[in-house]
Amino acid sequence: MGEGKRRIIKIEGISQSGAKNVKTWAEEEWERAMLFLAKGPSASLQFLPEEAKALLYAYKAQALDGPCPSGQDGSLAIDHALRVKQEAWNALGDMPRAQAKREFTDLLTQVLPEWKNWYNSYAAKVQKDEYVDGASKILREFFERNALRANL
Numbered sequence: 001m002g003e004g005k006r007r008i009i010k011i012e013g014i015s016q017s018g019a020k021n022v023k024t025w026a027e028e029e030w031e032r033a034m035l036f037l038a039k040g041p042s043a044s045l046q047f048l049p050e051e052a053k054a055l056l057y058a059y060k061a062q063a064l065d066g067p068c069p070s071g072q073d074g075s076l077a078i079d080h081a082l083r084v085k086q087e088a089w090n091a092l093g094d095m096p097r098a099q100a101k102r103e104f105t106d107l108l109t110q111v112l113p114e115w116k117n118w119y120n121s122y123a124a125k126v127q128k129d130e131y132v133d134g135a136s137k138i139l140r141e142f143f144e145r146n147a148l149r150a151n152l
Contacts, residue, residue, distance in 0.1 A: 030101040033108050036115045044112060050084060052111045058088035059104035063097050
């Protein structure tokens with residue numbers, strides 16, 4: 001696959017209403033990235049350059065809320081970091097939400113490629129836990145922690 005070309009894979013499923021639900025690879029990647037932000041290591045993003053943080057903020061805001069509302073262009077922000085983020089969001093103009101999602105995941109992968117490894121290990125753990133009842137899960141976690149302590 002050449003540079004700049006995107007691979008689109010459609011994943012078909014059935015929603016609760018019975019209608020077909022089709023997600024592209026980019027949408028799946030976006031959902032994984034949002035899970036990383038919500039559940040991943042909290043310190044991951046704090047060491048990124050300010051420009052990267054501002055762009056991630058802008059792409060996420062554009063993807064979730066659309067274009068930057070007037071009055072939030074950063075000109076009234078007292079906090080420098082907030083001003084930079086809002087200016088970056090405002091600079092995106094009328095970028096489509098789908099493109100903002102792709103740009104967000106591309107940038108996150110560029111500045112923090114480890115996020116995909118985290119997601120894969122997290123997803124594997126969640127899948128493993130789906131087949132275990134509550135008591136067994138608690139016991140397994142207890143033994144895993146104690147085994148780690150015993151090995152120290």
